[in-house]
Amino acid sequence: MQDNPKNSKTKLTELGEFKLIDHLTTNFNITQASTKLSIGDDAAVVRHQDNTLISTDLLVEGVHFDLAYMPLKHLGYKAVIVNLSDIYAMNAEATQITVSIACSNRFTVEALEEIYAGIQKACEIYNVDLVGGDTTSSVKGLQISVTAIGVAEEENIVKRSGAKPNELLVVSGDLGAAYMGLQVLKRENEVFKVNPNNQPDLSPYAYIIERQLKPEARKDIPELLEKLEVKPTSMIDISDGLSSEILHLCNSSKVGVKLFEEKIPLDPMVISSCEEFELDSTTIALSGGEDYELLFTIKQDDFPKIKANPNLSVIGHMTSEDVGKHIITRAEQQIPLVARGWSSIPEQE
Amino acid sequence: MQDNPKNSKTKLTELGEFKLIDHLTTNFNITQASTKLSIGDDAAVVRHQDNTLISTDLLVEGVHFDLAYMPLKHLGYKAVIVNLSDIYAMNAEATQITVSIACSNRFTVEALEEIYAGIQKACEIYNVDLVGGDTTSSVKGLQISVTAIGVAEEENIVKRSGAKPNELLVVSGDLGAAYMGLQVLKRENEVFKVNPNNQPDLSPYAYIIERQLKPEARKDIPELLEKLEVKPTSMIDISDGLSSEILHLCNSSKVGVKLFEEKIPLDPMVISSCEEFELDSTTIALSGGEDYELLFTIKQDDFPKIKANPNLSVIGHMTSEDVGKHIITRAEQQIPLVARGWSSIPEQE
Numbered sequence: 001m002q003d004n005p006k007n008s009k010t011k012l013t014e015l016g017e018f019k020l021i022d023h024l025t026t027n028f029n030i031t032q033a034s035t036k037l038s039i040g041d042d043a044a045v046v047r048h049q050d051n052t053l054i055s056t057d058l059l060v061e062g063v064h065f066d067l068a069y070m071p072l073k074h075l076g077y078k079a080v081i082v083n084l085s086d087i088y089a090m091n092a093e094a095t096q097i098t099v100s101i102a103c104s105n106r107f108t109v110e111a112l113e114e115i116y117a118g119i120q121k122a123c124e125i126y127n128v129d130l131v132g133g134d135t136t137s138s139v140k141g142l143q144i145s146v147t148a149i150g151v152a153e154e155e156n157i158v159k160r161s162g163a164k165p166n167e168l169l170v171v172s173g174d175l176g177a178a179y180m181g182l183q184v185l186k187r188e189n190e191v192f193k194v195n196p197n198n199q200p201d202l203s204p205y206a207y208i209i210e211r212q213l214k215p216e217a218r219k220d221i222p223e224l225l226e227k228l229e230v231k232p233t234s235m236i237d238i239s240d241g242l243s244s245e246i247l248h249l250c251n252s253s254k255v256g257v258k259l260f261e262e263k264i265p266l267d268p269m270v271i272s273s274c275e276e277f278e279l280d281s282t283t284i285a286l287s288g289g290e291d292y293e294l295l296f297t298i299k300q301d302d303f304p305k306i307k308a309n310p311n312l313s314v315i316g317h318m319t320s321e322d323v324g325k326h327i328i329t330r331a332e333q334q335i336p337l338v339a340r341g342w343s344s345i346p347e348q349e
Numbered sequence: 350m351q352d353n354p355k356n357s358k359t360k361l362t363e364l365g366e367f368k369l370i371d372h373l374t375t376n377f378n379i380t381q382a383s384t385k386l387s388i389g390d391d392a393a394v395v396r397h398q399d400n401t402l403i404s405t406d407l408l409v410e411g412v413h414f415d416l417a418y419m420p421l422k423h424l425g426y427k428a429v430i431v432n433l434s435d436i437y438a439m440n441a442e443a444t445q446i447t448v449s450i451a452c453s454n455r456f457t458v459e460a461l462e463e464i465y466a467g468i469q470k471a472c473e474i475y476n477v478d479l480v481g482g483d484t485t486s487s488v489k490g491l492q493i494s495v496t497a498i499g500v501a502e503e504e505n506i507v508k509r510s511g512a513k514p515n516e517l518l519v520v521s522g523d524l525g526a527a528y529m530g531l532q533v534l535k536r537e538n539e540v541f542k543v544n545p546n547n548q549p550d551l552s553p554y555a556y557i558i559e560r561q562l563k564p565e566a567r568k569d570i571p572e573l574l575e576k577l578e579v580k581p582t583s584m585i586d587i588s589d590g591l592s593s594e595i596l597h598l599c600n601s602s603k604v605g606v607k608l609f610e611e612k613i614p615l616d617p618m619v620i621s622s623c624e625e626f627e628l629d630s631t632t633i634a635l636s637g638g639e640d641y642e643l644l645f646t647i648k649q650d651d652f653p654k655i656k657a658n659p660n661l662s663v664i665g666h667m668t669s670e671d672v673g674k675h676i677i678t679r680a681e682q683q684i685p686l687v688a689r690g691w692s693s694i695p696e697q698e
Contacts, residue, residue: 036503037506040601041508041509042509043402045400046401046403047401047503048401050396051394051396052394052396054392054447055393055447056405056447056481056483056496057483058450058483063485063486063487063488090391090394096403100405100406102407102492134407138411138412139411139412139489139490140488140489141488143407145494147405147496149403154396236391
């Protein structure tokens with residue numbers, strides 16, 4: 001590779017599969033004491049004194065991401081974040097990941113280096129070790145599979161199934177921004193196709209674009225809750241959309257819910273971009289998805305401990321199962337909560 | 350779905366993602382005591398007293414399998430086997446798997462049921478629990494990502510790096526059959542394209558076709574070695590081909606090797622099909638690949654314990670690194686071992 005003139009690209013076939021993985025992972029450090037054996041053998045070895053958590057996700061080009069507006073480095077970063085979020089949603093600490101990438105021959109070694117640079121950045125920031133993985137060919141497009149490994153003491157693990165009636169429903173951060181960021185990126189991409197010389201000024205949309213392209217996982221929330229001495233009774237990652245995940249929590253815990261529209265946390269940029277795109281901000285917050293935030297329930301007694309925290313919003317409370325699952329609108333209408341968006345037809349009809 | 354007339358197919362969109370996973374995994378049982386939480390939360394929870402092993406693989410339609418001759422149930426089975434083999438290659442016990450599947454809308458619910466039937470069969474036979482996974486859309490084709498979890502005591506784990514000069518090189522089973530099975534299937538597929546009414550008699554090729562379509566992982570080998578009181582000094586799964594994996598073992602252990610061509614175990618059907626296809630059986634055994642067998646090294650003192658075992662063949666011995674890596678042919682020529690096939694050019698030229 002040293003002989004390549006600058007700016008030339010290296011075909012994947014110029015390195016074999018094994019040399020490629022060595023090459024891509026050469027700068028990764030091992031920092032976790034629980035990592036006993038990393039990349040380079042048939043399997044990785046980790047040693048946890050407590051429970052081990054495992055979560056896996058498969059991201060597919062054209063379905064989960066579009067390389068027209070997703071830089072490769074951000075893609076690598078986001079692929080890790082998506083999985084870490086699932087570990088944090090169990091109130092656990094993420095410790096290791098494995099990454100498998102399949103890509104067609106349109107990708108070069110330099111393209112994979114970009115993806116791995118993003119993976120490495122995420123590993124450093126979130127303090128997880130890359131311990132395994134492979135690269136392989138695909139017939140078409142890029143697929144990334146990440147498995148995240150975590151650790152937690154038995155008594156600290158929070159499942160989806162522990163919510164009880166009268167408990168408070170809490171969400172971290174704010175909602176709808178990742179979806180609105182995607183709308184801006186799609187629109188600019190259409191403009192770019194018509195006039196490639198057009199240099200869009202995306203700075204007014206910085207926050208929502210960053211939420212789409214470089215989301216963060218809420219590693220801080222389990223840490224914060226421990227500091228506040230609050231143990232959630234149930235918890236879930238809401239990247240598939242607030243409404244569907246509230247329903248999951250309700251179904252797993254066999255409870256109902258009252259969600260208050262006015263309590264849903266929205267960034268001002270989400271509100272203004274929804275106006276610009278003529279979209280309903282509540283609908284976007286409920287079902288836009290890709291907000292890597294945590295949704296959890298706490299006992300009413302714990303409310304004083306969290307109420308002043310700007311990272312956390314109480315958005316409703318749980319009820320007995322027979323009361324049903326509803327959103328209470330700003331107009332004080334009670335409407336059934338549905339998985340995708342929310343039905344505007346009142347319950348009695 | 351109950352209303353569907355028989356033989357009609359169900360589109361994936363008729364069930365949502367979450368109902369689909371519930372539907373596909375409803376018949377799976379949890380049998381491992383170490384499985385604390387299975388499918389249905391953000392992450393699975395396992396509890397191992399010892400070291401946890403993790404291995405992951407991504408199988409891509411058109412690269413790793415061709416649905417023209419791979420039945421979906423076998424594909425599900427094989428996707429599990431491929432990963433379990435990596436756990437056994439660490440001298441460990443496989444305990445759990447997670448499975449992520451991406452597929453295009455040409456696949457029906459019934460097609461996924463077939464894949465999951467194969468996954469379930471493998472879980473039952475190999476005594477592993479399915480603890481996580483998801484299904485998602487792909488733009489084109491089918492991708493399956495499996496992560497296998499295993500457990501082993503620290504002192505039992507066998508890495509690639511422990512081989513020493515003068516130790517014996519041992520392989521389980523016989524080699525080259527999976528590749529020859531694929532050649533037969535490809536040939537019959539070509540015949541079928543020309544004349545779809547042609548019913549080929551594949552029974553003379555039963556063994557090699559089964560090695561391709563329904564391979565088994567060598568769960569029995571770590572168990573056998575324990576019974577024989579033999580601890581391998583190094584071990585590797587050879588599904589990528591005998592020659593490349595011998596080189597991996599040598600490189601990880603910093604040793605050389607002498608491999609004896611005449612000692613490589615071949616099934617008579619591999620020899621006869623190689624003659625039929627005019628292929629060199631040694632080349633096929635060395636680099637055909639997809640033989641889910643284990644390659645390992647043992648101390649010379651352990652030879653009496655394994656020599657009578659029909660599952661194990663001593664195929665060579667390790668040397669100091671400076672002696673190099675060679676195959677000794679039947680004609681007693683010494684030829685450098687290379688990753689793909691083997692060079693027929695003597696070393697001095």
